[in-house]
Amino acid sequence: MYLPIYIYGHPVLRKVSEDIPTDYPGLTKFLEDMFQTMDEADGVGLAAPQVGKNIRIFVVDGNAFEEMDPSCKGFRKAFINAHILERSGDEISRNEGCLSIPGIHEDVKRKNKIRIAYRDENGEQQEEEYEGIKAWIIQHEYDHLDGILFTDHLSALKKRILKNKLNNLSLGKFKAAYRVVLPK
Template sequence: MRLPVYLYGHPVLRKIAAPVSSDYNGLKELVEKMYETMYDSEGVGLAAPQIGLSDRIVVIDADPVKDSFPECEGRKLTLINPEIEILDGETVVRDEGCLSLPGLSERVPRVENIRLKWVDENFEPHEEVITGFLARIVQHECDHLEGMLYIDHISMIRKQLIKGKLNNIIAGKTRCDYPVKYAPKSRK
């Protein structure tokens, strides 16, 4: 079952997500629905806040970008309560998009080397050094758990230049090929 993707302007995207405990009801089914939603939306990652849940859950399948980024081949990750440690290394600026910001992409600086700790949907612990574009995907999705979006990493000038597009998303004037949930209309 595809779930709607919550779009820019919805308050859930700005909340810090809560840790998930091992007794989380329906976790495996939720993870399956998140993967289905991500695939149907043609994304490579999806965080729980993007489906309206303020929980520390991320799904990633980076395999679709393996031709451009070999480190992504076969990389499918379910991250519960992920923790990122930034490692020494260069910062690279690349285009990023987001299912919650349809029709937009911006050049975002991110580090290329991280250490990631997480548990999977069976609450088995994992730790791995992740590099390259996969590290970017992980950082992007984990930002959602902190109430951040990739546009929080761009300059104020760029934000001003895309303000009209952002306002169109908030106003519900953006159309998508996947089910979405717009921000609630403010009552004045």
């Protein structure tokens, strides 16, 4: 089922998400819905808070970056109860956008390497290292689990410049090719 995406200004996007038990009801269906929603909205990642649930789950699909980084081919997976253990390497600036902030793209600096612990779709505990584009995608989605949006990483000046655009988003003054939930 295609889920509506919550838009900038909605309080669910600012809450810290919680781990879920291994027997979380409807988990398989929820993951299927998350992947479907991400695909239909043409995203490379989607976090549970973006569909109204403050639980520590996000899904990613790096296939769109295969030409820039061939290792992204087939990088499609779910991260459950994700916790970044370490960020390292150089800070790299990349242009980011977000399904919850449609129409706005800005350069954001993030560490080039991460180590993350999570459960996979089969409930197995994993600890892995990622770098480059994969680390960048994961860090963006992971931020959602802590109530952080990519715009929070921008300079004070850049935030002031974007203030009207962000306010318009929360008022519903934008176009998106997917269903949305506006702040009340």
